[in-house]
Amino acid sequence: MTDAALERFEEHRSLLFAVAYRMLGSASDAEDVVQDAWLRYAGAQPADVRTPKAFLTTVVTRLCLDRLKSARAAREEYIGPWLPEPVVTDDGRGPERSMALAESVTLAFMVLLETLSPEERAVFLLREVFEHDHADIAAMLDTTPANSRQLFHRAKARIAEKRPRFRDAAAAKRPLVDRFVHALRDGDAEEFTSVLAADVGFWSDGGGKALAAKRPVFGRDAVAHLLVGFRRSAPSAGVNLAHVSLDVAEVNGEPAMLMRVAGHLDSVYTFTFDDEAIAAIRVVRNPDKLQFIERQLTTLG
Numbered sequence: 001m002t003d004a005a006l007e008r009f010e011e012h013r014s015l016l017f018a019v020a021y022r023m024l025g026s027a028s029d030a031e032d033v034v035q036d037a038w039l040r041y042a043g044a045q046p047a048d049v050r051t052p053k054a055f056l057t058t059v060v061t062r063l064c065l066d067r068l069k070s071a072r073a074a075r076e077e078y079i080g081p082w083l084p085e086p087v088v089t090d091d092g093r094g095p096e097r098s099m100a101l102a103e104s105v106t107l108a109f110m111v112l113l114e115t116l117s118p119e120e121r122a123v124f125l126l127r128e129v130f131e132h133d134h135a136d137i138a139a140m141l142d143t144t145p146a147n148s149r150q151l152f153h154r155a156k157a158r159i160a161e162k163r164p165r166f167r168d169a170a171a172a173k174r175p176l177v178d179r180f181v182h183a184l185r186d187g188d189a190e191e192f193t194s195v196l197a198a199d200v201g202f203w204s205d206g207g208g209k210a211l212a213a214k215r216p217v218f219g220r221d222a223v224a225h226l227l228v229g230f231r232r233s234a235p236s237a238g239v240n241l242a243h244v245s246l247d248v249a250e251v252n253g254e255p256a257m258l259m260r261v262a263g264h265l266d267s268v269y270t271f272t273f274d275d276e277a278i279a280a281i282r283v284v285r286n287p288d289k290l291q292f293i294e295r296q297l298t299t300l301g
Contacts, residue, residue: 008052009038015053015130016060018101022125023064024071025084025110027292033063057132058140061122065141068118079208081216083282084110085289086268088296090250104129105253107282108164108272115162116155123148124155164272164279173273174248177255180271180278181246184257187231192224197277202226207286210267223281251293258297265294 016037020030037059041052049055075082084107103109104125113121122141126132127148134145134152141148176195183191202223206212217223234241243262248255257269268290272280284290 005042005052009041009056012053012056016056018105019057019125019130020060020064021087022104022110022113022129023061023121024067025114026289027085027087029067031292033060033067036063054136054139057126057130061126061140065118065122068121072118079206080212080214081203081205082114082207083107083203083205083284083289084252086251086256086270086284086293088249088251088293088300089253100129102253106164106272107252107270108280110252111282112159112162112164115158120151120155120158123151124159127152128156173271174255176273176276176278177248177257177271180269181248181257184227184231185246187228189224189228192227193220195278196220196223197274197279200278201280202283203281204283205286205289207288209287210285212283212285249297265290265297268293 013034016034017030020033021027024030024033037056040059041049041056044055086107087105089105104113113124116124119141123137126137126140127134132140134148137148138145179191179195182188183195198220199218200220200223202213202217204212213226217226231241234244239261245260247258247260249258250256251258251268251270254271254273256271258265259267259269267283267285270282270284271278272282
């Protein structure tokens with residue numbers, strides 16, 4: 001492959017990662033898929049590459065479908081709730097090009113995508129988020145435009161049933177997260193009550209490799225009690241509170257809380273908002289799922 005070909009590939013790298021990450025819910029797997037796509041592009045015959053963007057998007061989509069089908073079986077044996085890998089999104093590259101792109105990277109939305117079959121997920125993302133027409137999607141998936149439309153409508157109907165509201169910019173939600181951080185730092189149950197919605201849900205992903213609730217917890221009082229308990233039990237678990245830091249960063253398009261213990265990233269708290277309250281909290285503690293975002297944070301300084 002020539003330098004010009006590599007340059008054309010690099011022009012599309014961020015798009016390819018965006019597709020793969022939303023398909024797989026794993027940043028590290030998305031990186032692997034993009035690398036595999038480069039190898040296939042580098043080895044392709046010129047006659048097989050109609051346009052680099054179409055060729056690469058097709059390769060990435062098909063590689064993701066293969067991975068999703070095998071990942072489903074593995075997730076059935078996953079210990080506790082499964083959550084996507086978090087990624088930093090305030091990296092200076094600017095806002096997503098559209099509301100659909102911004103919404104589709106939130107953890108709440110990516111969890112919702114898990115309810116779709118791999119094919120439905122591919123069609124929904126390619127059509128709704130990346131704005132491909134059904135003829136292009138059909139070519140990518142080796143199906144017909146009619147079947148693409150059917151898969152899309154089925155997926156859209158399923159998503160609409162539980163689609164979380166996504167209206168405000170991340171900056172508008174920051175004050176609620178700041179109050180949450182202060183409540184957790186102080187163990188303030190009353191402040192938790194003021195920032196949590198009555199039907200708030202709490203999910204924690206430790207993957208059997210970090211301490212985490214194996215079942216979701218629902219309701220303001222139950223979640224507040226759980227959060228206050230985290231702080232109270234920290235010393236008995238060998239955690240020196242003086243070595244715990246809580247920071248806010250934009251993760252998956254929304255303000256999130258990063259917890260570090262003795263300088264190491266321990267967990268990422270992401271939030272879903274409803275009016276003036278936090279409606280859902282998703283905590284990623286599985287150390288395997290924190291490696292990518294830790295590298296991002298180190299790079300960003």
